Amino acid sequence: LSVANVPWSEWKYYNLPDGSVRRLSILTLVRQEVCPPGTLAPQPLAYLETITPDERILIGAEPLDADSRVQDFSRQRGFILDLHTGEKRIFHAGERWSHEQFDPGDSGRLLYLHYVPKPTGGGRTCVEARSLDGSDPIRLPFGDPWTAEQSGHLGWIGRTGKVASTTVWRLGQTRHDARHPEGNLLLAAPGD
Numbered sequence: 001l002s003v004a005n006v007p008w009s010e011w012k013y014y015n016l017p018d019g020s021v022r023r024l025s026i027l028t029l030v031r032q033e034v035c036p037p038g039t040l041a042p043q044p045l046a047y048l049e050t051i052t053p054d055e056r057i058l059i060g061a062e063p064l065d066a067d068s069r070v071q072d073f074s075r076q077r078g079f080i081l082d083l084h085t086g087e088k089r090i091f092h093a094g095e096r097w098s099h100e101q102f103d104p105g106d107s108g109r110l111l112y113l114h115y116v117p118k119p120t121g122g123g124r125t126c127v128e129a130r131s132l133d134g135s136d137p138i139r140l141p142f143g144d145p146w147t148a149e150q151s152g153h154l155g156w157i158g159r160t161g162k163v164a165s166t167t168v169w170r171l172g173q174t175r176h177d178a179r180h181p182e183g184n185l186l187l188a189a190p191g192d
Contacts, residue, residue: 004048004058008104013058015040015048021058021083034083049100050110056084057132059100059110064093080132091132099152105159108132109190113152125150127165129190138190142167147186148177162189 004013011023018037024030040046041062048060058081065075077093078100096115103109109129114137117123127150128137142165143150154165167184169176176184 002047002049002060004051004060006051006055008053009051009055011055013048013051013055015046015060017042019046021048021081035081035086039081039086039088049098050102051083052102052108053104053106056082057102058083059102061097099154101154101156103129103156103161105156105161107161111154111156111163113150113154125152127154127163129163140165140188140190141192142186142188147179148184151184157187160189162187 002015006012010025010027012026013021013023013034015021019040019042020033020037021035021039023032023034040060046060046062048058051058059078060081061076061078063075064077075094077090078097079088080091081088098113098115100110100112103111108131110132111127111129114126114128115123116126124144127140127142129140130137140163141147142154148167148169151166151168154163156162157164165186165188167177167180167186169184176182180186
């Protein structure tokens, strides 16, 4: 199952093979249908990531076409699903995004990792935050040129508007990058 990340709620949202969206109360174990079959691509093609603090807007990913799988990041699209109206819209396609998380402080910002390929091969992972209104992303100061590369572990710090992120250790050595000798857990807010 894919489960939307909702740490502030009693409800956990998930999708089923028939394309429906359901939720489960972690307090009572009651299950409820939220969206009917056919709302999303059949599971495991569609994947849920996160939901807004008001539990209205769900973020997920699905394949661009029938021949691709959601794990093929270059052939996926991210979607926004309004659970009140059933409206679904695409907000990115053909890009590698992961670890999406809404700010529990209700700023409306979505935090995520964005893999940016380099023309010469390889690429880098950037930590970005953005509003869903189409505004430009804000890159947070984790990874090159500020710190060692981002490790893939990050999250909002409660309702502070700040993000905690870890960086990788120096490969082959057991110490931190010289730019942050005190450790590899770093804190920053969008705009820092």
